[in-house]
Structures are given as structure tokens and as C-alpha cells.
Amino acid sequence: AQSVAQPEDQVNVAEGNPLTVKCTYSVSGNPYLFWYVQYPNRGLQFLLKYITGDNLVKGSYGFEAEFNKSQTSFHLKKPSALVSDSALYFCAVRDMENSGYSTLTFGKGTMLLVSP
Amino acid sequence: KAGVTQTPRYLIKTRGQQVTLSCSPISGHRSVSWYQQTPGQGLQFLFEYFSETQRNKGNFPGRFSGRQFSNSRSEMNVSTLELGDSALYLCASSLSTGVDGYTFGSGTRLTVV
Numbered sequence: 001a002q003s004v005a006q007p008e009d010q011v012n013v014a015e016g017n018p019l020t021v022k023c024t025y026s027v028s029g030n031p032y033l034f035w036y037v038q039y040p041n042r043g044l045q046f047l048l049k050y051i052t053g054d055n056l057v058k059g060s061y062g063f064e065a066e067f068n069k070s071q072t073s074f075h076l077k078k079p080s081a082l083v084s085d086s087a088l089y090f091c092a093v094r095d096m097e098n099s100g101y102s103t104l105t106f107g108k109g110t111m112l113l114v115s116p
Numbered sequence: 117k118a119g120v121t122q123t124p125r126y127l128i129k130t131r132g133q134q135v136t137l138s139c140s141p142i143s144g145h146r147s148v149s150w151y152q153q154t155p156g157q158g159l160q161f162l163f164e165y166f167s168e169t170q171r172n173k174g175n176f177p178g179r180f181s182g183r184q185f186s187n188s189r190s191e192m193n194v195s196t197l198e199l200g201d202s203a204l205y206l207c208a209s210s211l212s213t214g215v216d217g218y219t220f221g222s223g224t225r226l227t228v229v
Contacts (some may be wrong), residue, residue, distance in 0.1 A: 034217055043120070043206055043220035090159065103172050104149065104208075105217060106159040 002027040004093050016113050021076040021093030021110045024097040030096040031109035033074040034104070035065055044110045047089075050074060051096075061085070063069045088112075118142065120209050120221035128227045134195040136222045141188050141209030147171075149192040149218065150182060153204040162205075165190055165210075197228045 003026045013019045024032055032051055036044035048059025055067045065076045074091060091107045121140040129135050141148050148227035150162040165184035182192040188209070194201055204225050208218035 036220075041222075042226070043122075043222045044208075044218075046217050046219065049217050103164060103174070104162045105161070106151075108158040 002031075002093055002095050002105050004091050004107035005093055005104055006089075006110045008081075008110050009108075010113060012109045012113050015083050017103050019078050019081045019085070019112065019114070020101070021089050021091075021112060023074045023076065023107060024072050025074060025093040026072060027093055027095045031074075032094040032096050033065075033067060034092040034094075035059065035063070035076050036089065036092065036106075037111075040106045044090060047076070051108065081112075083114050083116055086112055086114045120207055120219050121190065122205075122224050124224060125161050126192070126227075128226045128229060129197050131197055131199060131228055134193060135193055135197060135226060136193045137205055137226070139190045139192075139207030139209075139221060141190070142219055143208075145209035145211055145219070146188055147210045147212060148162050148184055148188065149208045149210075150190070151205055151206045151208065152156075152176075154202075159206070162192065188210035192204050194226075199228050202226060202228045 005024045034049045035047040037056045038044045047063050048057050050057045054106055058062045061079050067074050088109045088111050090109045094103050094104045123138045146167045150158045151207040164172040168184045179191045179195045184190045204223045206223045208220045210216050210218050
């Protein structure tokens, strides 16, 4: 079975400071990894994905994530946070070996609050 | 291009009633997945359809069902509604089976009273 852990319910950061939202995963094969963001009363918006290749993935709105196979982690980062980044962030994983039949499993979500 | 469209956006139903939610995927997308989102349980997978066939099903009771039409539009139905079914129901579409990532709709907010 595949799973995702987001150990922090909430992350607080001041505007202009770097931010990190943590994610670890568990799959039997190689992972497809995703980050999504959700604003209030809206669906999820795709930020970035890791399928294969470079461990550092760049995505929308200046976000990036680093895939670390040995630590089974895929932390989301941004060098300089904006107040408008405040939202709920979800990490998700899909088992590459069974991509035709496995589901996309989401973590519980991490609320990011950026203070002015 | 148009995104994923879910209708209706908001719905209030009474316990015991049934409800049907609709999802129109992005043109050309053949895979549609449904998720239930609640504050306590987070995002829980309901089912996934690809070319009118259910490929996966989550751990929900039989009161939850779905289908996909030949134009890739999908519907989900919940019968005998319970208070605990109150949630945001999200639909997501992808080109094939999710390798490309999902595009989500804005969701249907279902309130059961």
C-alpha cells in the first residue's frame, strides 16, 4: 500500500523568509510525486511533479521540491515566501510500477500561513 | 481551454435522500477520479474511471457509486444520505491514468441536514 505523511499540520513563516513544507512517502515501487495547493472553497491546483530525472523540480509560483530517494522525502520549498502563498498544501504519491491501476494518494495537508 | 467543471457547486440535502453530482473533464482527458474532502479525514479516494470502466474504488460503502459516459463525463451518486456525507466532493481529470497529474474541479459542497 502507498502512503504519504505530512508531519506538520501548520507551518508559519514571515514574508520574505524561505519556507519548507515537509512530505515523506511510502510506495512499493518507484514513485510519481506531486504537490498541490488549495485555496478556500476551491479545488486543488497543481504546483509541480516528479516523475524521473533531476531530483530538484521547479514548479509554479516560484515553488520547487527536492526528491530524496534514500529519505523517501519530497519537501516543498520556496526561497522567499509571499502572504499570498498562504493556503493548504497537499503532497501526493502514485506507484510508478502500477500507474495504470494505483490511485493517487494524498497526505493530510499542511496549512501554510505567511505573516506580513 | 475549459477546466474541469463540477455541478452543482453547492447542494443541501436531507438525510435519507439521494444525490447525483456531475463532472465534465477537460476535453481529451479520459480519466476521471473522485475524492471526498472533509476536515477530519482529509482527501479520500472514491473511484477512478477510464474509458467508461471503473479502474479503482476506494473504501466507501456501496451507497457511493459512479459512472462514466462515452464523452468522458462522469457522475457520482450517493444514496440514503447520512450526516457524515457532508463534504466537499472533488473531481479530477487526467489524460490517461494520472502520470501527467490531475486537474481538479472546484468541487461540489454537499451539506446533509
